[in-house]
Amino acid sequence: MSRKCLRLWQAKLRSTLFSSLLMGAKNGRLKEDDARRYFQQLINAVDYCHSRGVYHRDLKPENLLLDSYGVLKISDFGLSTFEQQVREDGLLHTACGTPNYVAPEVLNNKGYEGTSSDVWSCGVILFVLMGGYLPFDEPNLIALYRKICKAEFSCPSWFSSSAKKLIHRILDPNPATRMTIPEILENEWFKKDYKPAQFQEEDNVNLDDVDAVFNKSKENLVTERKEKPTSMNAFELISRSQSFNLENLFEKQMGHVKRETRFTSQRPANEIMSKIEATAKPLGFNVHKKNYKMKLQGDKHGRKGHLSVATEVFEVAPSVHMVELRKTGGDTLEFHKFYKNFSSGLKDIVWKSEETTTEESRS
Template sequence: MNKAKVKRRVGKYEVGRTIGEGTFAKVKFARNAETGEPVALKILDKEKVLKHKMAEQIGREISTMKLIKHPNVIRLYEVMGSKTKIFIVMEFVTGGEFFDKIVNHGRMREDEARRYFQQLINAIDYCHSRGVYHRDLKPENLLLDAYGNLKVSDFGFSALSQQVRDDGLLHTSCGTPNYVAPEVLNDRGYDGTTADLWSCGVILFVLLAGYLPFDDSNLMNLYKKISAAEFNCPPWLSFNAMKLITRILDPNPITRITIPEILEDKWFKKDYMPPVFDEKDDSNFNDVEAVFKDSEEHHVTEKKEEQPAAMNAFDLISMSKGLNLASLFDVEQEFKRETRFTSKCPANEIISKIEEAAKPLGFDVHKKNYKMRLENVKAGRKGNLNVATEIFQVAPSLHMVEVRKAKGDTLEFHEFYKKLSTRLDDVVWKTEEDMQEMK
């Protein structure tokens, strides 16, 4: 297989596929050309950031991550800027999203859930000790490394201790409703420490029960349930697990259990291993301010190629779990936020076919080079479903198409993909074995 061509290079980093996307940022897989080390490259549009007055929040996120050096928190290595972009170089973890593990496997055994919860509490305790509060803790913001260890990510809603007002409380309401503490909802100010701890309690409940403790299609009803801590533990939980969850999901932040008390809890302490790491603080914040400046001396060089990215065997392996390449070519990968298929059609023909299939399903199509964004004109459960597609060249006559949820509800994405795949039947490459199975 031909050596992969670099589609884009930012400074010393070779930039590859998109692995995540948000309102103001896109995260791409990249590789340090000097060391070969894989990294995650968060790319922000500087004009959008300034237009929406997000510079302070982005600067806060960068500063926050530079403060945190813990084995259970994603590391930030470097910050760079060009005339139009801000680049945040972060640790790349290969174990996937914690959310997918929960959706695919359901509830966990108590020993397994306890290990993840211990790592989560260790990470949050460390963040709080540095005056950093996450404020949007949920399974979607937790990742897993190659060894199955938890990594807290996405400090976009984090608050630093400097933002605490004279009353000693934070006053910005944010986070995901199902995981938000009642005191955050009542808009009278809250302690970031106890609010984060509540979210940890909801996560622990989800790990052990397999479903949310507070859930309702009506937002006001959901808020009422949260404010009253109206939930029931499933019967399969041990007494000590129920007791701990009840003490964390206490609607009164003053009487809610604290992290030092959790560290002494009977259920929590079983098989507990405190983290061992170097706490040396060598943070430098000079580049944080520099990335927002227009001076040429602070700009990093960018190079681009406008053609489908070639892909070698290493790239294929890095995109699959372990060394099993079969998962790359499954037409249906249930409960995933992305899926892939291969095609022997030319890249331009694949784009046309996807466009023809998506429009009757109610999607607007936006094309740029060999990438597409499909946006549902009707809002779904979590807003408008956005789907991103990208075409990679595996061999001269073979392409791989990645279809990924960029925004919206995961289950709605899978319903869309099932409908899309039936309309692309003549595009997807079928092996002789596939043809035999269809007979």
């Protein structure tokens, strides 16, 4: 067992089910301040998942844990899905989850957004924390689904008026007008004694150590070449074979970017560097260069701070270069949006084999 897996296993052993806390609470409910504190942690955790394109789809007290410090953790991602799994209409279509916590649009079987459906479940959880019972609970599933789709519920008298308003805005049956996480974060009831989530920089690397970002050796660093080789190299030769086309290894990732991506180019290394700089600056990024390493620093403050990207050019064969980009700070979804605009400005330097060019011409 790896150290990472061992740490995760040990952490789970030290955790307790959040639902057991409710069972031990007076009347099965928490005081409003306690409920707010756990709800704040829940929203932070769900927001973190969404920022990485992960939708839980089965949020409920039974899937929440408390560590030894009383910090809430989300568990059981068995029904979760990824941003890349949405259909062409931008929606999810698999109906899943626990009936009492599931959003109305999931039941309608017309497609739903993972973010808004998770927010609905968070609203139900908040109601349970403060009320000690479910807002939607019927022995008959049809009656239960009817109440959920119409959002037929009422808050008990001990809920504060501001808490009632927040819950009603979250448990809005219309996902288009339902409260979003950014709106929840700005809500006055929510912000009381709120402690923003602290996110560590995933890779706080300076220009002198960009190699550590990509975990590559210095042997692969680009060296200046004044002359282009006249003979066809093995990498280029393989690329012309349809069955051994290595182009797919790199270019397919341009449409499926995570936190790191790469592309190949047959242009000179200094031209690649200049093109990256010229493309990044209009997008609002400050560029720091050293040799064939670059750090792109966004000037706008996003949801997880300033977006920063480490870039490095490697030589994989004479006249063939590989460019690697990796997010070293900021939000992953913002990195995706940046790369979509960024890659469109690099189309003229991205290497395409003759077969690919011919296919594009035909289409």
